[in-house]
Amino acid sequence: MTKDSSSSFKRILVHIVLLVLPLVSRSADPDPLQDFCVADLKGSISINGFPCKTTSEVTSNDFFFDGLSREGNTANKFGWNVTAANVLAFPALNTLGLSMNRVDFAPGGVNPPHSHPRSTEAVFVLKGKLLVGFVSTANILYSKVVTPGQMFVIPRGLVHFQRNVGTGKALAITAFNSQLPGSASLPQTLFASKPSIPTDVLTKAFQVDDTVIKHIESQLAS
Numbered sequence: 001m002t003k004d005s006s007s008s009f010k011r012i013l014v015h016i017v018l019l020v021l022p023l024v025s026r027s028a029d030p031d032p033l034q035d036f037c038v039a040d041l042k043g044s045i046s047i048n049g050f051p052c053k054t055t056s057e058v059t060s061n062d063f064f065f066d067g068l069s070r071e072g073n074t075a076n077k078f079g080w081n082v083t084a085a086n087v088l089a090f091p092a093l094n095t096l097g098l099s100m101n102r103v104d105f106a107p108g109g110v111n112p113p114h115s116h117p118r119s120t121e122a123v124f125v126l127k128g129k130l131l132v133g134f135v136s137t138a139n140i141l142y143s144k145v146v147t148p149g150q151m152f153v154i155p156r157g158l159v160h161f162q163r164n165v166g167t168g169k170a171l172a173i174t175a176f177n178s179q180l181p182g183s184a185s186l187p188q189t190l191f192a193s194k195p196s197i198p199t200d201v202l203t204k205a206f207q208v209d210d211t212v213i214k215h216i217e218s219q220l221a222s
């Protein structure tokens with residue numbers, strides 16, 4: 001190749017790369033809308049989410065939900081209850097990319113450390129006094145006591161918790177940028193999965209002996 005033809009070759013190459021780059025960046029997978037979707041290679045429908053109700057059968061009632069108007073029962077060992085307005089409870093949210101929860105707390109109640117794999121969470125406190133916190137992947141705790149009218153935001157996927165630090169009940173509404181955020185509760189995930197995580201994984205991970213693991217497991221068994 002002459003010097004001239006090699007530089008025009010380079011110019012053409014640069015043009016091809018510039019043309020193809022946007023295509024590459026647009027061909028990423030869509031975000032998942034559920035925990036998993038095992039392929040049925042012979043299935044006639046395959047979607048990420050849920051199929052749609054026939055439009056002629058949709059009414060105003062489909063877009064209405066009053067499930068968050070009732071207080072959840074907090075008479076459990078954590079003193080907390082979550083009522084979900086996600087796509088499973090409120091089907092109109094399908095494909096809209098948002099959902100909400102009502103979270104009730106008894107005095108001293110705790111929403112145990114957990115994470116939402118598919119969503120950021122905005123916590124809006126309506127009643128009481130909540131300590132809300134999350135831990136970043138750099139292992140830094142960011143937390144704040146949040147009172148009525150105030151908000152705290154939990155970035156997508158990070159482990160977080162809430163605790164009622166007031167004297168009475170507390171109530172928060174949480175909003176998600178996912179129709180089904182998913183929730184992995186650390187105590188349940190680690191100590192109450194079915195089948196359970198092998199004890200020697202947990203004894204090593206937590207640097208304790210197996211009686212400690214068995215004790216935690218028995219406390220969480222429902």
Ligand SMILES: *[C@@H]1O[C@H](CO)[C@@H](O)[C@H](O)[C@H]1NC(C)=O
Pocket residue numbers: 071072073074075076080081082
């Ligand atoms: C949350 O409250 C609802 C409604 O009172 C109740 O049916 C449900 O069992 C409660 N969940 C827990 C974990 O206590």
